[in-house]
Amino acid sequence: MSYARQMLDTYSRTFNVDAGLLAAAIDALSDCVQACNADNAADLSEPNVTEMITCIRLCLDCVDICAATAGVIGRQTDYDANVARLLLVACVAVCKSCGDECERHAHMPHCRVCAEACRRCEQACRDLLDATK
Amino acid sequence: MSYARQMLDTYSRTFNVDAGLLAAAIDALSDCVQACNADNAADLSEPNVTEMITCIRLCLDCVDICAATAGVIGRQTDYDANVARLLLVACVAVCKSCGDECERHAHMPHCRVCAEACRRCEQACRDLLDATK
Amino acid sequence: MSYARQMLDTYSRTFNVDAGLLAAAIDALSDCVQACNADNAADLSEPNVTEMITCIRLCLDCVDICAATAGVIGRQTDYDANVARLLLVACVAVCKSCGDECERHAHMPHCRVCAEACRRCEQACRDLLDATK
């Protein structure tokens, strides 16, 4: 069981969202940060780096957005659910773009693995969005 | 002149947004990160910390969101302007909430200063959003 | 298998450090970021928050330092191994402090879980340091 899930189970607060879906989203965001950081580093080592520039930029955007979103949704600040929703929608969009771009390079194993992490993160963010409608 | 502005003036790329407004937003986001980090630290040192919990959480959210947005809009990844817009809208919302909460504690100078940084950032993000409609 | 490990196995570069130890450190740093973010959020929800201030600060420091270190050691920039080593030593120190503080609150399950994540991260960073001496 991931740390996010273990921790959410021990909270003294109640959330207005299912703890399982919240933990799954935090896990997927954390994995996506890890995968995009690694893919970015691997892209920068490729001999044909000029063809990887869009992938490099998207991975950097994905790291920034997913890390921020994991922090914010984990904090469950009780003010404006709309902020968390906007971030989740941004995650869905950037993970879709980054996953698509990585899939175009799927012959490189690091991009194939990163595409998979992006797809899972996109889906986990969609699931959490659906549950908080 | 800020580094963001100096750098944007030296780019070999053209942007589909006014460089002055983009640099102003990056500067305001960077200042807001600095102010919210400092206000968070100051709040944690207050004897009445229990009254500052919402402020502490909002400052942390604001740091995460503004730092990510500065990175993404500075990178100008050419894929989906919608992602940048979603982040800017999230910044407007969290800076509004954080600025309002800090203003409630404006008798504490650190919260008064932080409220000012949040207001400026909210406005700079609105200006950039208006220019990219 | 974690994304970090899968990605390192697919790199076209060779590293001057064992890929298994590097991936284990990246995984442990990523888990520690997740646990400290969650513990920080849980601490801020505790009724006796005044007793949790040191824990809150240490968790924030731990998130900042572990997230930066995961990025840097994953990037394997070939310049000055000393920078990576300094960061790993800082991780060992902050994870030790944060783990100790969390253990003092081990009757709160979220702190007990966070202490465990800090201990593992401290050890994984030590293992990587030992291997790069």
Added chain:
Amino acid sequence: MSYARQMLDTYSRTFNVDAGLLAAAIDALSDCVQACNADNAADLSEPNVTEMITCIRLCLDCVDICAATAGVIGRQTDYDANVARLLLVACVAVCKSCGDECERHAHMPHCRVCAEACRRCEQACRDLLDATK
């Protein structure tokens, strides 16, 4: 006056370090994050991107390390001054490497500006280190 300086002047805590030097370091770290983010983005837009890979990696490392250090030294967690010192030493090292690499490309204005930001940050971190010996 920067937000960092205004905020430090309003704290109810006393620090075991000169507030002016601390604020100068936070400002320089924040500026360096901004400059390295912008230089990284500009490097990725250069036609000869293959020659910029080391610069890109160093800018990313510099962003990660300087942002984390600004957070930690601003928080002034009272536990182990050694952690802050290790981070400042890592900043000095990475700013030196990144400034040197940017200077090699000083015919590109974005690298010349970034080199300047790195030099200033390196010096501000040294000054703070000297004051806390």
